[in-house]
Amino acid sequence: MSSKTHGVTNPKPSGATGWLTIPAPLARLFKKFPLLTYPPNELPIRSPRVRDVATLYVFISDQDALSGLPSFNPSCLKWQTFLKLAGVDFQLIPSNNHASPTGALPFLMPSSSPNSFAAPLPIPSNKLEQYAAESGTHKISEVPSLxxxxxxxxxxxxxxxxxxxxxxxxxxxxxxxxxxxxxxxxxxxxxxxxxxxxxxxxxxxxxxxxxxxxxxxxxxxxxxxxxxxxxxxxxxxxxxxxxxxxxxxxxxxxxxxxxxxxxxxxxxxxxxxxxxxxxxxxxxxxxxxxxxxxxxxxxxx
The missing domain is CATH 1.20.1050 (Glutathione S-transferase Yfyf (Class Pi); Chain A, domain 2)
Structure with missing residues:
Protein backbone atom coordinates (compact mmCIF):
# COMPACT_ATOMS: atom_id res chain seq x y z
CA MET A 1 0.00 0.00 0.00
CA SER A 2 1.14 3.51 -0.67
CA SER A 3 1.98 5.74 2.29
CA LYS A 4 1.06 9.00 0.53
CA THR A 5 -1.58 11.04 2.33
CA HIS A 6 -3.94 13.83 1.31
CA GLY A 7 -6.40 16.00 3.16
CA VAL A 8 -10.14 15.44 3.24
CA THR A 9 -11.98 18.62 2.42
CA ASN A 10 -15.57 17.39 2.15
CA PRO A 11 -17.55 15.60 4.86
CA LYS A 12 -18.36 11.99 4.18
CA PRO A 13 -21.94 11.16 3.18
CA SER A 14 -24.03 8.92 5.40
CA GLY A 15 -22.90 5.28 5.14
CA ALA A 16 -19.38 6.19 4.04
CA THR A 17 -16.29 5.49 6.06
CA GLY A 18 -14.64 8.17 8.13
CA TRP A 19 -11.00 8.99 8.71
CA LEU A 20 -9.07 7.59 11.58
CA THR A 21 -9.27 9.90 14.55
CA ILE A 22 -5.73 10.69 15.66
CA PRO A 23 -4.34 13.13 18.22
CA ALA A 24 -4.42 16.74 17.04
CA PRO A 25 -0.61 17.21 17.18
CA LEU A 26 -0.15 14.24 14.85
CA ALA A 27 -2.84 15.54 12.51
CA ARG A 28 -1.05 18.91 12.28
CA LEU A 29 2.23 17.10 11.70
CA PHE A 30 0.77 15.12 8.79
CA LYS A 31 -0.45 18.34 7.16
CA LYS A 32 2.94 20.01 7.39
CA PHE A 33 5.06 16.98 6.51
CA PRO A 34 3.32 14.49 4.17
CA LEU A 35 4.33 10.89 4.74
CA LEU A 36 6.91 9.53 2.33
CA THR A 37 7.56 6.07 0.94
CA TYR A 38 11.20 5.24 1.51
CA PRO A 39 13.23 2.99 -0.78
CA PRO A 40 13.39 -0.67 0.24
CA ASN A 41 16.10 -1.79 2.61
CA GLU A 42 18.67 -4.49 2.18
CA LEU A 43 17.67 -8.03 3.10
CA PRO A 44 16.95 -8.40 6.83
CA ILE A 45 20.01 -9.17 8.93
CA ARG A 46 18.42 -12.42 10.13
CA SER A 47 18.14 -13.64 6.52
CA PRO A 48 20.26 -16.77 6.02
CA ARG A 49 23.27 -16.03 3.82
CA VAL A 50 23.70 -19.64 2.74
CA ARG A 51 20.49 -21.44 1.85
CA ASP A 52 20.11 -25.05 0.88
CA VAL A 53 16.41 -24.35 0.40
CA ALA A 54 14.57 -21.39 -1.13
CA THR A 55 13.26 -18.73 1.24
CA LEU A 56 9.88 -17.03 0.83
CA TYR A 57 9.48 -13.68 2.60
CA VAL A 58 5.89 -13.00 3.65
CA PHE A 59 3.70 -11.25 6.17
CA ILE A 60 3.50 -13.79 9.00
CA SER A 61 4.25 -14.06 12.69
CA ASP A 62 7.57 -15.54 13.81
CA GLN A 63 5.90 -18.59 15.35
CA ASP A 64 3.68 -19.27 12.33
CA ALA A 65 6.70 -18.98 10.03
CA LEU A 66 8.57 -21.62 12.05
CA SER A 67 5.53 -23.89 11.78
CA GLY A 68 5.06 -23.22 8.07
CA LEU A 69 1.49 -22.00 8.57
CA PRO A 70 -0.45 -19.86 6.07
CA SER A 71 0.34 -16.15 5.84
CA PHE A 72 -2.40 -13.77 7.01
CA ASN A 73 -1.93 -11.58 3.91
CA PRO A 74 -3.91 -12.57 0.76
CA SER A 75 -1.13 -11.65 -1.71
CA CYS A 76 1.43 -13.63 0.27
CA LEU A 77 -0.90 -16.56 0.87
CA LYS A 78 -1.73 -16.78 -2.83
CA TRP A 79 1.91 -17.41 -3.76
CA GLN A 80 2.71 -19.47 -0.66
CA THR A 81 -0.15 -21.80 -1.62
CA PHE A 82 0.80 -21.87 -5.29
CA LEU A 83 4.40 -22.82 -4.53
CA LYS A 84 3.24 -25.62 -2.23
CA LEU A 85 0.85 -26.90 -4.91
CA ALA A 86 3.73 -26.83 -7.40
CA GLY A 87 5.92 -28.91 -5.07
CA VAL A 88 8.51 -26.19 -4.47
CA ASP A 89 10.57 -26.71 -1.31
CA PHE A 90 10.91 -23.46 0.64
CA GLN A 91 11.09 -21.99 4.12
CA LEU A 92 9.27 -18.91 5.41
CA ILE A 93 10.76 -15.72 6.82
CA PRO A 94 8.60 -12.95 8.35
CA SER A 95 9.13 -9.65 6.56
CA ASN A 96 7.45 -6.42 5.46
CA ASN A 97 7.32 -4.27 2.35
CA HIS A 98 10.02 -1.85 3.53
CA ALA A 99 12.44 -4.72 4.17
CA SER A 100 11.84 -6.14 0.70
CA PRO A 101 14.46 -5.45 -1.97
CA THR A 102 11.63 -5.60 -4.51
CA GLY A 103 9.47 -3.12 -2.57
CA ALA A 104 6.64 -5.57 -1.95
CA LEU A 105 5.85 -8.96 -0.50
CA PRO A 106 6.12 -11.75 -1.19
CA PHE A 107 9.50 -12.30 -2.77
CA LEU A 108 11.64 -15.42 -2.91
CA MET A 109 15.37 -15.97 -2.53
CA PRO A 110 16.45 -19.10 -4.41
CA SER A 111 18.63 -21.68 -2.70
CA SER A 112 22.39 -21.12 -2.72
CA SER A 113 25.54 -22.85 -1.49
CA PRO A 114 28.92 -21.78 -0.07
CA ASN A 115 30.48 -22.56 -3.46
CA SER A 116 28.25 -20.12 -5.33
CA PHE A 117 30.25 -17.39 -7.07
CA ALA A 118 27.42 -14.86 -6.89
CA ALA A 119 24.50 -14.38 -4.54
CA PRO A 120 21.15 -15.26 -6.11
CA LEU A 121 18.84 -12.40 -7.00
CA PRO A 122 15.45 -12.07 -5.30
CA ILE A 123 12.49 -13.27 -7.35
CA PRO A 124 9.44 -10.96 -7.21
CA SER A 125 5.91 -12.33 -7.16
CA ASN A 126 5.34 -11.75 -10.88
CA LYS A 127 8.18 -14.20 -11.62
CA LEU A 128 7.11 -16.91 -9.16
CA GLU A 129 4.90 -18.76 -11.66
CA GLN A 130 7.89 -19.23 -13.95
CA TYR A 131 10.10 -20.22 -11.01
CA ALA A 132 7.57 -22.84 -9.93
CA ALA A 133 7.44 -24.27 -13.44
CA GLU A 134 11.23 -24.64 -13.42
CA SER A 135 11.77 -25.73 -9.81
CA GLY A 136 8.58 -27.47 -8.74
CA THR A 137 7.94 -31.20 -8.74
CA HIS A 138 4.22 -31.02 -9.60
CA LYS A 139 2.68 -29.74 -12.81
CA ILE A 140 0.17 -26.96 -12.26
CA SER A 141 -2.94 -26.83 -14.44
CA GLU A 142 -3.08 -24.00 -16.94
CA VAL A 143 -6.35 -22.22 -17.65
CA PRO A 144 -6.98 -20.41 -20.96
CA SER A 145 -6.56 -16.68 -20.43
CA LEU A 146 -9.89 -15.80 -22.03
Missing amino acids: KLEAYESLLDHRIRNAWLYSLYLSRPNSALLSRLYVTPVSASQIVKATTLYQLRHAAEDQISRSIGTPAVDSKRLYDGAREAFEALSTVLGSGDWFFEAPEPSLFDSTVFSYTHLLLDQGLAWEDRRLTEIVSEFPNLVEHRNRILQKCWGQGLG
Missing part, protein backbone atom coordinates in the same frame (compact mmCIF):
# COMPACT_ATOMS: atom_id res chain seq x y z
CA LYS A 147 -11.69 -17.68 -19.26
CA LEU A 148 -9.67 -15.99 -16.56
CA GLU A 149 -9.97 -12.29 -17.31
CA ALA A 150 -13.51 -11.67 -16.10
CA TYR A 151 -13.13 -13.79 -12.96
CA GLU A 152 -9.73 -12.35 -12.09
CA SER A 153 -11.34 -8.92 -12.28
CA LEU A 154 -13.89 -10.01 -9.67
CA LEU A 155 -11.06 -10.99 -7.32
CA ASP A 156 -8.91 -7.94 -8.02
CA HIS A 157 -11.71 -5.44 -7.55
CA ARG A 158 -14.96 -6.49 -5.90
CA ILE A 159 -13.56 -9.05 -3.48
CA ARG A 160 -10.34 -7.15 -2.79
CA ASN A 161 -12.24 -3.90 -2.14
CA ALA A 162 -14.54 -5.62 0.34
CA TRP A 163 -11.52 -7.27 1.98
CA LEU A 164 -9.76 -3.92 2.35
CA TYR A 165 -12.85 -2.35 3.86
CA SER A 166 -13.49 -5.24 6.24
CA LEU A 167 -9.96 -5.47 7.63
CA TYR A 168 -8.73 -1.88 7.45
CA LEU A 169 -11.83 0.33 7.74
CA SER A 170 -14.49 -1.66 9.61
CA ARG A 171 -14.16 -0.53 13.23
CA PRO A 172 -15.17 -3.88 14.80
CA ASN A 173 -12.08 -5.40 13.15
CA SER A 174 -9.69 -2.78 14.53
CA ALA A 175 -8.26 -5.22 17.07
CA LEU A 176 -7.50 -7.74 14.34
CA LEU A 177 -5.88 -5.10 12.13
CA SER A 178 -3.71 -3.94 15.03
CA ARG A 179 -2.68 -7.49 15.93
CA LEU A 180 -1.64 -8.33 12.37
CA TYR A 181 -0.05 -5.14 11.09
CA VAL A 182 0.34 -2.52 13.82
CA THR A 183 1.49 -4.12 17.07
CA PRO A 184 4.45 -5.96 15.43
CA VAL A 185 5.83 -2.65 14.12
CA SER A 186 6.73 -0.94 17.39
CA ALA A 187 5.98 -0.60 21.08
CA SER A 188 5.69 3.18 20.67
CA GLN A 189 2.13 4.48 20.81
CA ILE A 190 3.00 7.32 18.43
CA VAL A 191 4.44 4.91 15.88
CA LYS A 192 1.41 2.65 16.25
CA ALA A 193 -0.99 5.56 15.73
CA THR A 194 0.96 6.71 12.70
CA THR A 195 1.05 3.19 11.22
CA LEU A 196 -2.67 2.71 11.77
CA TYR A 197 -3.39 6.06 10.11
CA GLN A 198 -1.24 5.14 7.11
CA LEU A 199 -2.83 1.73 6.68
CA ARG A 200 -6.38 3.05 6.84
CA HIS A 201 -5.62 5.98 4.59
CA ALA A 202 -3.99 3.74 1.98
CA ALA A 203 -6.88 1.24 2.08
CA GLU A 204 -9.50 3.96 1.66
CA ASP A 205 -7.49 5.50 -1.16
CA GLN A 206 -7.19 2.16 -2.97
CA ILE A 207 -10.91 1.49 -2.67
CA SER A 208 -11.80 5.00 -3.86
CA ARG A 209 -9.57 4.71 -6.91
CA SER A 210 -10.96 1.27 -7.72
CA ILE A 211 -14.63 2.29 -7.54
CA GLY A 212 -14.03 5.75 -9.02
CA THR A 213 -15.67 7.75 -6.23
CA PRO A 214 -14.43 9.25 -2.95
CA ALA A 215 -17.47 7.92 -1.08
CA VAL A 216 -16.82 4.41 0.27
CA ASP A 217 -20.18 2.75 0.91
CA SER A 218 -19.75 -0.47 2.87
CA LYS A 219 -23.12 -1.91 1.81
CA ARG A 220 -22.29 -1.54 -1.87
CA LEU A 221 -18.88 -3.14 -1.30
CA TYR A 222 -20.35 -6.15 0.48
CA ASP A 223 -23.12 -6.50 -2.11
CA GLY A 224 -20.47 -6.46 -4.82
CA ALA A 225 -18.46 -9.12 -2.99
CA ARG A 226 -21.54 -11.34 -2.67
CA GLU A 227 -22.16 -11.10 -6.43
CA ALA A 228 -18.50 -11.94 -7.06
CA PHE A 229 -18.50 -14.97 -4.77
CA GLU A 230 -21.77 -16.13 -6.33
CA ALA A 231 -20.17 -15.95 -9.78
CA LEU A 232 -17.16 -17.92 -8.52
CA SER A 233 -19.46 -20.51 -6.98
CA THR A 234 -21.28 -20.88 -10.28
CA VAL A 235 -18.13 -21.37 -12.35
CA LEU A 236 -16.72 -23.87 -9.81
CA GLY A 237 -19.97 -25.84 -9.83
CA SER A 238 -19.61 -29.39 -8.55
CA GLY A 239 -15.99 -29.73 -9.65
CA ASP A 240 -12.97 -29.92 -7.40
CA TRP A 241 -11.07 -27.14 -9.16
CA PHE A 242 -12.01 -24.08 -11.15
CA PHE A 243 -12.67 -24.32 -14.89
CA GLU A 244 -12.83 -28.14 -14.63
CA ALA A 245 -9.04 -28.35 -14.45
CA PRO A 246 -7.61 -31.74 -13.43
CA GLU A 247 -5.41 -30.12 -10.78
CA PRO A 248 -5.55 -26.77 -8.95
CA SER A 249 -4.25 -23.76 -10.86
CA LEU A 250 -2.94 -20.36 -9.83
CA PHE A 251 -6.53 -19.15 -9.91
CA ASP A 252 -7.49 -21.74 -7.28
CA SER A 253 -4.69 -20.39 -5.08
CA THR A 254 -5.97 -16.83 -5.53
CA VAL A 255 -9.53 -17.72 -4.52
CA PHE A 256 -8.21 -19.73 -1.57
CA SER A 257 -6.15 -16.77 -0.36
CA TYR A 258 -9.40 -14.93 0.41
CA THR A 259 -11.78 -17.73 1.34
CA HIS A 260 -9.33 -19.34 3.77
CA LEU A 261 -8.56 -16.13 5.62
CA LEU A 262 -12.24 -15.24 5.86
CA LEU A 263 -13.11 -18.70 7.20
CA ASP A 264 -10.06 -19.05 9.46
CA GLN A 265 -11.39 -19.07 13.01
CA GLY A 266 -7.98 -18.13 14.35
CA LEU A 267 -8.27 -14.63 12.94
CA ALA A 268 -11.30 -13.88 15.13
CA TRP A 269 -13.20 -11.54 12.81
CA GLU A 270 -15.58 -9.29 14.74
CA ASP A 271 -17.25 -7.87 11.63
CA ARG A 272 -18.19 -11.20 10.05
CA ARG A 273 -20.15 -9.96 7.04
CA LEU A 274 -17.62 -11.24 4.49
CA THR A 275 -17.22 -14.52 6.36
CA GLU A 276 -20.99 -15.00 6.29
CA ILE A 277 -21.10 -14.23 2.57
CA VAL A 278 -18.49 -16.91 1.77
CA SER A 279 -20.34 -19.37 4.00
CA GLU A 280 -23.43 -18.98 1.79
CA PHE A 281 -21.65 -21.00 -0.92
CA PRO A 282 -20.87 -24.54 0.28
CA ASN A 283 -18.80 -25.43 -2.79
CA LEU A 284 -16.44 -22.50 -2.10
CA VAL A 285 -16.10 -23.65 1.51
CA GLU A 286 -15.35 -27.19 0.32
CA HIS A 287 -12.84 -25.84 -2.21
CA ARG A 288 -11.06 -24.00 0.61
CA ASN A 289 -11.01 -27.14 2.73
CA ARG A 290 -9.67 -29.20 -0.17
CA ILE A 291 -6.68 -26.91 -0.69
CA LEU A 292 -6.12 -26.66 3.06
CA GLN A 293 -5.94 -30.44 3.26
CA LYS A 294 -3.80 -30.74 0.15
CA CYS A 295 -1.21 -28.16 1.27
CA TRP A 296 -1.28 -28.27 5.08
CA GLY A 297 -3.00 -31.51 6.03
CA GLN A 298 -5.16 -31.82 9.13
CA GLY A 299 -5.16 -29.46 12.06
CA LEU A 300 -6.01 -26.03 10.66
CA GLY A 301 -9.43 -24.66 11.44
